[in-house]
Amino acid sequence: MNTLMETAPNTFLPNEIKVSWNTPAADQPDIAIRIAGLRKSYGTIQAVRGVDLEIPKGELFGLIGPDGSGKTSIFQILGGVMQATSGETTVFGQNARDARSSIGYLTQSFSLYQDMSVEENLLYVGMLRKLSKREIAERGGRYLKMFDMDRFTDRLAGKLSGGMKQKLALVCALIAEPKVLLLDEPTTGVDPVSRREFWDTLAHLSGTGMTIVVATPYLDEAERCQRVALMHDGLIRQIGSPAEIRNGLGLHRLELRTSDLGQAEDLLQSGREIVDVQRFGDRLDVMVRDTAKGEAEARQTLTTAGLETREITVGEPTLENAFVSILRELNGEQRIPAFPSRREPFSPSRAGIAIGANGLHKRFGAFHAVNDVNLEVKYGEIYGLLGANGAGKTTTIKILCGLLAPSSGAIELAGAQGSLRSSQVRQKIGYMSQKFSLYDDLTINANLDFFAGVYQVPTELREERKRWVLEFSGLEGKGDILTSSLPGGWKQRVAFGAAIMHEPQVLFLDEPTSGVDPLARRAFWKMINQLADRGVAILVTTHYLEEAEQCNRLGLMVAGKLVAQGTPTNIKAAQPGQLLELIVSQPQQAANLLKLEMEPWRVSLFGDRLHVIVESDAETGIRQIIQQLKQHNLQVLKAQPERFSLEDVFIAVVEQVRKKGLRTED
């Protein structure tokens, strides 16, 4: 009923909103938020240990750091919902608690009334803020339109997709027109398309002079902030623009493609010139101090081991590289404990189809949730299922693992066909559901006892396995903590450990790394790769496309259909058009202009850089854009062709399907 083809979602028409593009005067910036000597303790635990911070008006400021580094505590103090133990927190010169009327605060969990409609939610929030009905209707309508949600005013909040829920929560926070917006991990569990739209909106709001502080575990998002503070253990360890932090490392990134990534990773890890190695689906990122020396060492190491070096390219380090390097300096080398397996890896003869689906359909009434899905996952393979919220990924997984019967189609799972609900089949399967894999009212140990027992892990191995999970999660000796008191990222680690304790042959992971910090995410993927190397078939969904690159094969789902399948490299290569990276004088204004000139999804803003996908070749594209911007007195300082990131491809594919009129969410 709602096709998204006509009104493209990230259109902002500047004449609808009062816009002032003026950046604060450089010499005397207006200070919006001032934090001095802030401390917060919970009993004996010191969550914040002396933070000093000044954020000027209109800045988009990012707070990044591992789980449990004190980000949420700072938000709660800034939002005036919690008292600091000591220190000063002022918002526009007022005590944070007194300034609440000028602060909008979006918490980690959805703060909406699920059984009220979009309109009713807005009305409720507005009346709490003592706005008149007219004001609520006017502002609500304006922001809903801005977020392309004005068609959904009658929809119950509980029936919205995750991304739309977050946008509605943002509208609720915006309706009082706050001067300061606090967003604590607003995009966790939100798909890449919605996430990009969400950040476009933030960039726009900050352009209008709103001060925004946002925490995120996704570092590609953090690149879009003007300044970023890296927190660790209750302290700010690094602060500056993303570029300053990236360059402050003094490191360079080599993208290396070789015949055996797993082996190459192990070999390069110990290199003298090499600081860090990270494995992706079809490449390694190698961090080196000196490009030439590093490249030489890498080549030599691989040649000595008889591996073929296919390609080495030099790139800039990313914010994630910086994050990981800084944290490794602070924490020391993070060791991932080897899984205490007693089983031989599968022999090649056993390799065959682990998960198979042929002509899979699932209808809920008139709604076609899964539409003719065909896929095959072999033992030892990592298959990534990508898609927007509501594209049918979770339904597909539920069908594939036997929780839900398909309307039609054939399924094969771990050697069983037809009925998948036998105890023997489930014994071979590990499953980590989207959110609630652990019992909140039990301790970690009790949860692990339960999963070990219910999966019949041999009694003599149970203690060893439990120790391993705790070690993997970084929770040694803390097994008696109640699960509900763990931060989200840690819970995910324990849940992952619990799901593989019985050494499954087939593993389903539904958004395993949602809300997990980058360092822990690396540990996750190392473990996933280890399992695959041992012959386990893995089907994983993620909204984090950077990590989707670690999959051997990917499937892109849109509106219940698998619209593209292949290796990350193939999928990127199949994408038509060319990605350009531009550095322009006034990036926000340039982005808005270009969105009017071409389809809006082709343009996105990354901090000070602009990504544009053009249909023509690079040279023509650049020439055209320079010309277009010149007409509005905007200058292109630098322009170069770039490789597609998986996220660019994902968004392009989704938009093209939308253009054809397929429904993606409703």
Place this chain on the structure above:
Amino acid sequence: MKNLIQKITGMRLWALFVKELRQIQRDRQMVVALIVPPTIQLILLGFALNPEVTNLRLGVVDENRTAVSRELISAFVEGQAFQVAAYYQSPTELGRALSSGNLDAGLVIPSDFAKRFEARQPSTVQLAFDGVDSNRAGIASSYAQRTMMAFNQRNGLAPVKMESPVIKPNLTARVALLFNPGLRSSWFMLAGVLGILLVLNGSLVAAGALVKEKEAGTIEQLLMTPAGATEIIVAKITPVFLLLSCDVWLALLIMRLVFDMPMRGSLLVLFCAGALCVFAGIGLGTFLATFSKSQQQAQLLNFFVNPPIALLSGATSPLEGMPHWVQPLTIINPVRHFATIARGVLLKGAGLDIIYPNLLALFAFAVVLVGLSAWQFRKQLE
């Protein structure tokens, strides 16, 4: 021995069971809810639902004024059922006092009472009751009759005839509806109330435990484990069953200590009946839970099912007082069977030979309801 223990603790069912036990342990509220409310309800209902009547206001016209007539009056007061409120000169005055609601009952002793008593001739006293509260009037009338009978027996006399003129027109009709079988009617009630408590608590707690898993979203994770539907249900039921079994003993203790309940038959038989009753309740609760998505829904469903079970069980009101078409339906009410068993065992000392049909019926309920919930639980997946 050690091997056996290891074997048991290594079992899948054991893991499921320990998990449930630990969850209940954490859930202080639930443990409290299993002990405190039933205790309070039992005591409260035991007192409140007691149809016994004391201190009825009795007006007396003693035209005889002899030792014998005073003895009759004191016989009325002895049982604490009546208390003399006032003496009147004439039946007319007494009648007026009754009509104005100052009295519950009136007694008129004729002037020749003592003479006829000495002569061992039957004599007639007049009794009148305020029939506005028909129930109260009926009870008062039956007390009065018993008092007269006792008086006659004590004095080795032929029955003193009682004449009951109709002061409020509906009096005589009501006398026939009397049901209170013994002076200690709380005993009768308590045996039935125990059954209600077991079924209600069983169904509420079991439904709560199952729906909680659905609400938290952990049910999918649980269903993906190799554990079967029956294993899951059994593990869910067992801890609740154990806790409620303790409730049976607790209730018996209260009945004994607070209400001085006689325990004439085998307590083991009664406990078995109680356990089956709990099972039936749990089965009902889990069955309802398979239809509910939230605690709220489960409770509303429970609220729909439980009051009829409680009220149409004969536990608090006699089955004979219900419409004829309802009476056969009570056969499918587990509380009815439990109440019959409990009364039989506790008050009459009945053994298995007498109550076995009711016990079998309870057994059938337990098996059918638990089986149905396991079946429905499995069906949910399809």
